[in-house]
Amino acid sequence: MEDQGAEIAQLREWKSQWFPNKGSAVNMKLPGMMQSMKGMSMEKLQSSQGDDFDVMFLDMMIRHHRGALAMAQDAIKKARHPEIVAFSKKVIAQQQEEISTMSRWKKEWKPGTP
Template structure:
Protein backbone atom coordinates (compact mmCIF):
# COMPACT_ATOMS: atom_id res chain seq x y z
CA UNK A 1 0.00 0.00 0.00
CA UNK A 2 2.89 2.35 0.66
CA UNK A 3 3.82 2.21 -3.02
CA UNK A 4 0.43 3.70 -3.89
CA UNK A 5 1.30 6.85 -1.95
CA UNK A 6 4.02 7.64 -4.49
CA UNK A 7 1.95 6.89 -7.60
CA UNK A 8 -0.44 9.05 -9.58
CA UNK A 9 -2.29 8.90 -12.86
CA UNK A 10 -2.10 5.79 -15.02
CA UNK A 11 0.62 4.21 -12.86
CA UNK A 12 -1.70 4.50 -9.85
CA UNK A 13 -4.61 3.04 -11.82
CA UNK A 14 -2.60 0.01 -12.96
CA UNK A 15 -1.25 -0.60 -9.46
CA UNK A 16 -4.78 -0.27 -8.04
CA UNK A 17 -5.95 -2.96 -10.46
CA UNK A 18 -2.97 -5.15 -9.53
CA UNK A 19 -3.91 -4.86 -5.85
CA UNK A 20 -7.67 -5.21 -6.24
CA UNK A 21 -7.68 -8.23 -8.55
CA UNK A 22 -6.35 -10.71 -5.97
CA UNK A 23 -8.60 -9.12 -3.34
CA UNK A 24 -11.63 -9.79 -5.54
CA UNK A 25 -10.36 -13.30 -6.37
CA UNK A 26 -10.16 -13.99 -2.64
CA UNK A 27 -13.76 -12.86 -2.20
CA UNK A 28 -14.84 -15.18 -5.02
CA UNK A 29 -13.00 -18.12 -3.43
CA UNK A 30 -14.60 -17.44 -0.05
CA UNK A 31 -18.05 -17.14 -1.63
CA UNK A 32 -17.60 -20.42 -3.51
CA UNK A 33 -16.61 -22.09 -0.26
CA UNK A 34 -19.71 -20.65 1.40
CA UNK A 35 -21.92 -22.02 -1.36
CA UNK A 36 -20.88 -25.54 -0.51
CA UNK A 37 -20.72 -25.19 3.27
CA UNK A 38 -23.26 -22.61 4.43
CA UNK A 39 -26.48 -23.67 6.10
CA UNK A 40 -28.60 -20.57 5.61
CA UNK A 41 -30.06 -19.70 2.21
CA UNK A 42 -29.31 -16.02 2.83
CA UNK A 43 -25.59 -16.79 2.87
CA UNK A 44 -25.88 -18.90 -0.27
CA UNK A 45 -27.76 -16.09 -2.06
CA UNK A 46 -25.22 -13.52 -0.91
CA UNK A 47 -22.41 -15.79 -2.05
CA UNK A 48 -23.94 -16.15 -5.52
CA UNK A 49 -24.29 -12.36 -5.73
CA UNK A 50 -20.68 -11.86 -4.64
CA UNK A 51 -19.39 -14.36 -7.21
CA UNK A 52 -21.36 -12.74 -10.03
CA UNK A 53 -20.33 -9.17 -9.13
CA UNK A 54 -16.69 -9.83 -8.29
CA UNK A 55 -16.03 -12.00 -11.36
CA UNK A 56 -17.52 -9.26 -13.55
CA UNK A 57 -15.31 -6.66 -11.86
CA UNK A 58 -12.21 -8.85 -12.25
CA UNK A 59 -12.90 -9.09 -15.99
CA UNK A 60 -13.58 -5.37 -16.23
CA UNK A 61 -10.31 -4.52 -14.47
CA UNK A 62 -8.37 -6.96 -16.67
CA UNK A 63 -9.83 -5.32 -19.77
CA UNK A 64 -8.91 -1.86 -18.47
CA UNK A 65 -5.37 -2.98 -17.62
CA UNK A 66 -4.91 -4.38 -21.13
CA UNK A 67 -6.22 -1.16 -22.65
CA UNK A 68 -4.24 1.18 -20.41
CA UNK A 69 -0.95 -0.75 -20.50
CA UNK A 70 -0.44 -0.13 -24.22
Protein backbone atom coordinates in the same frame (compact mmCIF):
# COMPACT_ATOMS: atom_id res chain seq x y z
CA MET B 1 -19.66 1.42 -3.37
CA GLU B 2 -23.32 1.83 -2.44
CA ASP B 3 -23.88 -1.86 -3.23
CA GLN B 4 -21.01 -2.84 -0.97
CA GLY B 5 -22.39 -0.69 1.84
CA ALA B 6 -25.79 -2.36 1.49
CA GLU B 7 -24.12 -5.79 1.44
CA ILE B 8 -22.17 -5.04 4.61
CA ALA B 9 -25.35 -3.82 6.30
CA GLN B 10 -27.15 -7.03 5.28
CA LEU B 11 -24.36 -9.23 6.60
CA ARG B 12 -24.30 -7.33 9.89
CA GLU B 13 -28.06 -7.66 10.23
CA TRP B 14 -27.93 -11.43 9.64
CA LYS B 15 -25.08 -11.81 12.10
CA SER B 16 -26.94 -9.92 14.84
CA GLN B 17 -30.13 -11.87 14.07
CA TRP B 18 -28.61 -15.33 13.92
CA PHE B 19 -25.64 -14.97 16.27
CA PRO B 20 -26.38 -12.11 18.69
CA ASN B 21 -23.81 -13.16 21.29
CA LYS B 22 -20.88 -13.75 18.97
CA GLY B 23 -18.04 -11.26 18.78
CA SER B 24 -16.18 -10.11 15.70
CA ALA B 25 -14.61 -12.84 13.60
CA VAL B 26 -11.51 -12.06 11.58
CA ASN B 27 -9.83 -15.19 10.35
CA MET B 28 -6.98 -14.76 7.89
CA LYS B 29 -7.01 -18.54 7.33
CA LEU B 30 -10.38 -18.45 5.56
CA PRO B 31 -10.15 -19.21 1.83
CA GLY B 32 -9.33 -16.04 -0.06
CA MET B 33 -8.20 -13.91 2.89
CA MET B 34 -4.45 -14.38 2.56
CA GLN B 35 -4.67 -14.48 -1.22
CA SER B 36 -6.48 -11.14 -1.32
CA MET B 37 -3.82 -9.42 0.81
CA LYS B 38 -0.65 -11.03 -0.60
CA GLY B 39 1.76 -8.52 -2.04
CA MET B 40 -0.40 -5.49 -1.28
CA SER B 41 1.42 -2.39 -0.21
CA MET B 42 -0.84 0.53 0.59
CA GLU B 43 2.23 2.72 1.19
CA LYS B 44 3.54 1.95 -2.28
CA LEU B 45 0.11 2.63 -3.79
CA GLN B 46 -0.22 5.94 -1.93
CA SER B 47 3.21 7.09 -3.08
CA SER B 48 2.53 6.36 -6.76
CA GLN B 49 0.52 8.32 -9.28
CA GLY B 50 -0.57 8.37 -12.90
CA ASP B 51 -0.11 5.16 -14.88
CA ASP B 52 1.88 3.54 -12.05
CA PHE B 53 -0.98 4.16 -9.63
CA ASP B 54 -3.61 2.92 -12.09
CA VAL B 55 -1.80 -0.36 -12.79
CA MET B 56 -1.01 -1.00 -9.12
CA PHE B 57 -4.58 -0.16 -8.09
CA LEU B 58 -6.05 -2.52 -10.70
CA ASP B 59 -3.64 -5.32 -9.74
CA MET B 60 -4.52 -4.95 -6.07
CA MET B 61 -8.27 -4.78 -6.68
CA ILE B 62 -8.22 -7.82 -9.00
CA ARG B 63 -6.32 -9.79 -6.35
CA HIS B 64 -8.75 -8.60 -3.67
CA HIS B 65 -11.77 -9.61 -5.78
CA ARG B 66 -10.27 -13.04 -6.47
CA GLY B 67 -9.99 -13.50 -2.71
CA ALA B 68 -13.68 -12.63 -2.39
CA LEU B 69 -14.47 -15.25 -5.05
CA ALA B 70 -12.62 -17.93 -3.09
CA MET B 71 -14.40 -16.98 0.13
CA ALA B 72 -17.84 -16.94 -1.53
CA GLN B 73 -17.23 -20.30 -3.22
CA ASP B 74 -16.30 -21.77 0.16
CA ALA B 75 -19.45 -20.28 1.70
CA ILE B 76 -21.63 -21.92 -0.95
CA LYS B 77 -20.23 -25.31 0.05
CA LYS B 78 -20.38 -24.81 3.82
CA ALA B 79 -23.15 -22.35 4.76
CA ARG B 80 -26.21 -23.53 6.67
CA HIS B 81 -28.44 -20.53 5.89
CA PRO B 82 -29.77 -20.41 2.30
CA GLU B 83 -29.53 -16.62 2.44
CA ILE B 84 -25.73 -16.92 2.72
CA VAL B 85 -25.62 -19.26 -0.29
CA ALA B 86 -27.75 -16.88 -2.38
CA PHE B 87 -25.69 -13.90 -1.22
CA SER B 88 -22.45 -15.72 -2.11
CA LYS B 89 -23.70 -16.54 -5.61
CA LYS B 90 -24.51 -12.86 -6.12
CA VAL B 91 -21.05 -11.86 -4.85
CA ILE B 92 -19.41 -14.30 -7.28
CA ALA B 93 -21.31 -12.88 -10.26
CA GLN B 94 -20.51 -9.28 -9.30
CA GLN B 95 -16.85 -9.93 -8.52
CA GLN B 96 -16.31 -11.85 -11.76
CA GLU B 97 -17.86 -9.00 -13.73
CA GLU B 98 -15.67 -6.43 -11.98
CA ILE B 99 -12.53 -8.55 -12.49
CA SER B 100 -13.36 -8.77 -16.22
CA THR B 101 -13.85 -5.01 -16.43
CA MET B 102 -10.61 -4.20 -14.60
CA SER B 103 -8.65 -6.77 -16.65
CA ARG B 104 -10.02 -5.23 -19.86
CA TRP B 105 -9.05 -1.74 -18.69
CA LYS B 106 -5.55 -2.94 -17.89
CA LYS B 107 -5.17 -4.30 -21.45
CA GLU B 108 -6.76 -1.25 -23.10
CA TRP B 109 -4.87 1.42 -21.17
CA LYS B 110 -1.35 1.76 -22.38
CA PRO B 111 1.21 3.84 -20.48
CA GLY B 112 1.11 7.43 -21.63
CA THR B 113 -2.36 7.29 -23.23
CA PRO B 114 -5.47 8.92 -21.76
